[in-house]
Amino acid sequence: xxxxxxxxxxxxxxxxxxxxxxxxxxxxxxxxxxxxxxxxxxxxxxxxxxxxxxxxxxxxxxxxxxxxxxxxxxxxxxxxxxxxxxxxxxxxxxxxxxxxxxxxxxxxxxxxxxxxxxxxxxxxxxxxxxxxxxxxxxxxxxxxxxxxxxxxxxxxxxxxxxxxxxxxxxxxxxxxxxxxxxxxxxxxxxxxxxxxxxxxxxxxxxxxxxxxxxxxxxxxxxxxxxxxxxxxxxxxxxxxxxxxxxxxxxxxxxxxxxxxxxxxxxxxxxxxxxxxxxxxxxxxxxxxxxxxxxxxxxxxxxxxxxxxxxxxxxxxxxxxxxxxxxxxxxxxxxxxxxxxxxxxxxxxxxxxxxxxxxxxxxxxxxxxxxxx
Amino acid sequence: xxxxxxxxxxxxxxxxxxxxxxxxxxxxxxxxxxxxxxxxxxxxxxxxxxxxxxxxxxxxxxxxxxxxxxxxxxxxxxxxxxxxxxxxxxxxxxxxxxxxxxxxxxxxxxxxxxxxxxxxxxxxxxxxxxxxxxxxxxxxxxxxxxxxxxxxxxxxxxxxxxxxxxxxxxxxxxxxxxxxxxxxxxxxxxxxxxxxxxxxxxxxxxxxxxxxxxxxxxxxxxxxxxxxxxxxxxxxxxxxxxxxxxxxxxxxxxxx
Numbered sequence: 001x002x003x004x005x006x007x008x009x010x011x012x013x014x015x016x017x018x019x020x021x022x023x024x025x026x027x028x029x030x031x032x033x034x035x036x037x038x039x040x041x042x043x044x045x046x047x048x049x050x051x052x053x054x055x056x057x058x059x060x061x062x063x064x065x066x067x068x069x070x071x072x073x074x075x076x077x078x079x080x081x082x083x084x085x086x087x088x089x090x091x092x093x094x095x096x097x098x099x100x101x102x103x104x105x106x107x108x109x110x111x112x113x114x115x116x117x118x119x120x121x122x123x124x125x126x127x128x129x130x131x132x133x134x135x136x137x138x139x140x141x142x143x144x145x146x147x148x149x150x151x152x153x154x155x156x157x158x159x160x161x162x163x164x165x166x167x168x169x170x171x172x173x174x175x176x177x178x179x180x181x182x183x184x185x186x187x188x189x190x191x192x193x194x195x196x197x198x199x200x201x202x203x204x205x206x207x208x209x210x211x212x213x214x215x216x217x218x219x220x221x222x223x224x225x226x227x228x229x230x231x232x233x234x235x236x237x238x239x240x241x242x243x244x245x246x247x248x249x250x251x252x253x254x255x256x257x258x259x260x261x262x263x264x265x266x267x268x269x270x271x272x273x274x275x276x277x278x279x280x281x282x283x284x285x286x287x288x289x290x291x292x293x294x295x296x297x298x299x300x301x302x303x304x305x306x307x308x309x310x311x312x313x314x315x316x317x318x319x320x321x322x323x324x325x326x327x328x329x330x331x332x333x334x335x336x337x338x339x340x341x342x343x344x345x346x347x348x349x350x351x352x353x354x355x356x357x358x359x360x361x362x363x364x365x366x367x368x369x370x371x372x
Numbered sequence: 373x374x375x376x377x378x379x380x381x382x383x384x385x386x387x388x389x390x391x392x393x394x395x396x397x398x399x400x401x402x403x404x405x406x407x408x409x410x411x412x413x414x415x416x417x418x419x420x421x422x423x424x425x426x427x428x429x430x431x432x433x434x435x436x437x438x439x440x441x442x443x444x445x446x447x448x449x450x451x452x453x454x455x456x457x458x459x460x461x462x463x464x465x466x467x468x469x470x471x472x473x474x475x476x477x478x479x480x481x482x483x484x485x486x487x488x489x490x491x492x493x494x495x496x497x498x499x500x501x502x503x504x505x506x507x508x509x510x511x512x513x514x515x516x517x518x519x520x521x522x523x524x525x526x527x528x529x530x531x532x533x534x535x536x537x538x539x540x541x542x543x544x545x546x547x548x549x550x551x552x553x554x555x556x557x558x559x560x561x562x563x564x565x566x567x568x569x570x571x572x573x574x575x576x577x578x579x580x581x582x583x584x585x586x587x588x589x590x591x592x593x594x595x596x597x598x599x600x601x602x603x604x605x606x607x608x609x610x611x612x613x614x615x616x617x618x619x620x621x622x623x624x625x626x627x628x
Contacts, residue, residue, distance in 0.1 A: 066532065069392060069393020069579065069583060071392075249475055250447055250474045251476070291477040357395055358394060364417050365455070367451075367455055368447075368451050
């Protein structure tokens with residue numbers, strides 16, 4: 001049964017009502033349970049749990065240290081192209097936005113990658129928009145093959161594919177995928193994606209399954225926070241992760257918390273997620289999913305990232321640039337969104353160490369997927 | 373303490389230490405030093421095995437410690453074998469802690485792929501230390517093909533729950549023809565002592581040291597736990613009884 005069949009059994013309004021109706025005693029029971037079930041997860045996402053942020057954070061911290069130790073995996077995004085034929089209303093790369101468009105050549109990609117390699121990064125995330133004529137699988141695979149010798153782990157955050165497409169990128173050396181559903185609410189999804197291939201909610205929802213089946217080792221999911229209401233989106237993110245863990249039990253999972261940032265086009269979040277709700281969401285997901293990586297990008301402020309780190313975060317980016325060519329050319333024009341934490345990689349690594357954690361630059365090896 | 377002989381090599385410590393999850397390399401070294409260990413295991417995925425300046429490898433004095441590379445992250449036999457060969461090609465001694473853990477959630481070992489990988493590696497001349505579930509039959513099968521130890525888990529990795537598989541480990545120890553290393557799940561020196569009292573030859577500890585407030589002090593505490601457990605085992609523990617035993621209530625008449 002695909003995840004679509006599972007999520008389709010939920011009525012979003014009824015789910016929201018159930019979450020809103022949870023009481024303090026249900027939150028307390030959830031906090032005393034070793035393995036959360038969905039009803040308890042709902043309690044931790046409820047308004048009633050807002051009074052329990054400290055015990056939730058304490059437990060999230062303990063679980064994370066036990067499972068992941070005192071380490072934070074460092075990664076960096078590399079934007080290959082900002083060409084896009086989609087009309088996502090919230091995104092800076094939206095085809096309707098007049099901005100400098102660029103698709104890096106292989107040599108330009110290598111120049112960017114060398115900057116990140118020199119900074120110490122060995123886990124790389126390649127990012128594109130969706131422009132099949134300009135940045136397709138052939139282009140992506142050529143970039144991966146070119147960069148593979150420099151990096152331990154290569155992930156992609158690009159357009160969704162079917163199983164055949166993912167198998168191609170796996171062969172070229174990709175081991176990880178990040179793909180946000182943006183919103184798990186089909187009606188809102190349709191509203192936010194007025195045109196382009198991305199309009200197809202089901203195809204995007206099925207992509208993580210296709211990727212896992214094609215042999216991608218690490219899969220990151222998430223909802224774009226600010227679109228749908230965070231309690232429902234958080235619930236469905238958790239449900240999605242549990243589904244993938246059950247059906248693709250060899251796959252490492254991660255959840256990201258992309259909170260909307262100012263982007264070209266000036267879209268305002270429909271349901272802004274304030275810091276308190278953000279913390280509640282992170283802790284609730286950690287308690288539901290003790291073994292899943294939790295990712296915090298430079299979208300958030302330096303101060304907030306410093307405070308979120310011990311709550312369950314296991315992966316962080318640093319010194320990121322969200323425009324193609326931006327690392328080598330120090331140029332932010334054509335960026336997807338404005339980052340907030342603008343400290344460089346050294347400053348972030350020093351902050352991690354000051355908090356008693358080891359920044360880990362390498363936690364994978366090309367030998368896993370390259371044959372002798 | 374009596375020496376430990378592993379694959380024909382003599383060690384004075386019966387505590388092996390893992391190097392993952394530490395808050396810094398300094399904390400890792402402090403735990404290693406205080407624990408008195410002579411064997412440290414390193415995940416090949418975490419290091420540039422070809423690079424002596426690698427931040428973890430540079431902190432491990434190879435004169436003092438036997439570096440035991442492990443294949444953590446391998447999902448099947450093929451990957452594990454490839455990683456082991458990589459370490460040997462980089463100049464490591466041919467020792468390998470074989471870990472095939474396709475399930476990233478509990479990191480439980482895959483018995484089928486572990487067995488396949490062990491067969492290949494033993495044939496290639498590796499000294500193989502396989503991480504296994506506490507399955508006595510699998511332990512015997514692995515011993516038959518020539519592994520150097522068996523390493524049954526006490527509880528899933530990182531759980532600190534202690535010897536949850538105690539009954540099965542007791543059978544493995546009873547039947548073993550190679551040293552038994554209890555690996556994974558030991559969260560306190562008392563757990564390590566318990567394993568050693570049962571007759572385990574040594575134990576491997578990582579998370580309990582790495583996440584301790586003071587990893588050095590915890591390393592020292594585990595050293596004592598292991599030594600106490602071994603000494604108690606050698607001294608011969610008294611039998612546990614459910615009731616106090618009167619002198620000869622049923623057969624006393626024979627002595628009258």
